[in-house]
Amino acid sequence: MKILVTGGLGFIGSHTVVELQNEGFEVVIIDDLSNSTVEVLDGITAITGEKPLFEQLDLKDRTKVEDFFNRHKDVAGVIHFAASKAVGESVQKPLMYYENNLSTLVYVLKEILKLEHQNFIFSSSCTVYGQADDLPITESAPVKPAESPYGNTKQIGEEIIRDSCKVNADLKTIALRYFNPIGSHPSAEIGELPKGVPQNLVPFITQTAIGMREQLSVFGGDYPTEDGTCIRDYIHVVDLAKAHVVALQRLLQNKNETNFEIFNLGTGKGSSVLEAIKSFERVSGKSLNYKIVGRREGDIVAAYADTNKANDVLGWRTELSLDDAMASAWKWEQKIRNT
Numbered sequence: 514m515k516i517l518v519t520g521g522l523g524f525i526g527s528h529t530v531v532e533l534q535n536e537g538f539e540v541v542i543i544d545d546l547s548n549s550t551v552e553v554l555d556g557i558t559a560i561t562g563e564k565p566l567f568e569q570l571d572l573k574d575r576t577k578v579e580d581f582f583n584r585h586k587d588v589a590g591v592i593h594f595a596a597s598k599a600v601g602e603s604v605q606k607p608l609m610y611y612e613n614n615l616s617t618l619v620y621v622l623k624e625i626l627k628l629e630h631q632n633f634i635f636s637s638s639c640t641v642y643g644q645a646d647d648l649p650i651t652e653s654a655p656v657k658p659a660e661s662p663y664g665n666t667k668q669i670g671e672e673i674i675r676d677s678c679k680v681n682a683d684l685k686t687i688a689l690r691y692f693n694p695i696g697s698h699p700s701a702e703i704g705e706l707p708k709g710v711p712q713n714l715v716p717f718i719t720q721t722a723i724g725m726r727e728q729l730s731v732f733g734g735d736y737p738t739e740d741g742t743c744i745r746d747y748i749h750v751v752d753l754a755k756a757h758v759v760a761l762q763r764l765l766q767n768k769n770e771t772n773f774e775i776f777n778l779g780t781g782k783g784s785s786v787l788e789a790i791k792s793f794e795r796v797s798g799k800s801l802n803y804k805i806v807g808r809r810e811g812d813i814v815a816a817y818a819d820t821n822k823a824n825d826v827l828g829w830r831t832e833l834s835l836d837d838a839m840a841s842a843w844k845w846e847q848k849i850r851n852t
């Protein structure tokens with residue numbers, strides 16, 4: 514069965530392609546290479562022994578999207594990662610984010626509606642919850658006004674899908690709300706490739722440890738948490754990738770209860786920034802140079818997932834720990850900096 518993965522050369526996309534191939538799916542990737550490199554294809558192939566089909570294509574070009582689907586009418590499912598995802602950048606370039614993240618979603622959905630099999634998995638984010646009132650966060654927690662255009666594109670994206678599903682009974686969709694994806698494939702053949710100065714915690718940790726960054730700034734030590742630093746639900750990217758395959762199979766086997774379902778994907782465990790640093794130091798044997806500084810604008814205090822729906826309904830749970838994720842992130846950092 515042929516599965517289209519848009520953004521399939523990106524961080525989460527590439528790990529999902531590996532898990533799809535491991536399950537015997539034929540994969541075709543669309544990526545515009547705006548935030549990835551074509552060498553990621555080699556990494557995927559090195560792991561699975563099978564090179565995915567790949568087309569470099571800008572999904573903002575509607576005629577190219579139509580042409581792709583005219584040539585791939587046998588696509589049985591689509592996993593849609595392709596989007597810009599830097600929170601800070603989205604504040605500076607809102608129109609780029611609304612155009613790139615939403616026009617592409619509309620064009621892909623319009624083409625899926627012409628297919629025989631209309632199965633769609635959407636890459637969403639826990640950012641839609643903002644600072645949730647209750648922890649752990651369930652899928653019925655209210656969606657709060659977005660803190661950034663990036664987060665807003667995830668909220669609007671879900672609404673576009675919800676409205677499309679209401680009038681297209683054959684369209685079956687699942688939105689997966691990720692918490693904080695970290696780590697790399699244990700083979701160190703693929704991993705996170707942040708452009709420029711990393712905005713996210715874990716790549717900044719590993720780049721500091723390898724000597725690329727002088728010091729990690731811990732944004733805020735005075736939050737109302739046990740150690741004063743923010744709490745997040747750090748999920749290993751391999752666990753996250755596997756969840757996409759389980760969600761796709763749910764749709765392919767018509768096990769979905771409605772044609773628009775939402776699942777939180779997290780470990781269910783919150784870890785503070787200092788706990789994440791200690792985990793890294795434990796698995797790497799390195800002492801990390803960090804300093805607690807002022808808070809970062811827009812950060813929420815704490816977020817971690819209620820995993821009951823993903824465990825009991827989707828039938829998926831995480832298997833890897835924070836230490837596993839940190840160890841794989843460190844192995845990957847060493848690999849890419851020493852080659």
Ligand code: WQD
Nearest residue numbers: 598600638640712713714717730731732743745786809812
């Ligand atoms: C985690 C914690 C920071 C960097 C964002 C998006 C989310 C998803 C994941 C795309 C926070 C602290 C960070 C640093 C630090 N992105 N931190 N020093 O902000 O929870 O989530 O990335 O899908 O949608 O919102 O992740 O890794 O940036 O921060 O102290 O140099 O680490 O303050 O508490 P975040 P993050």
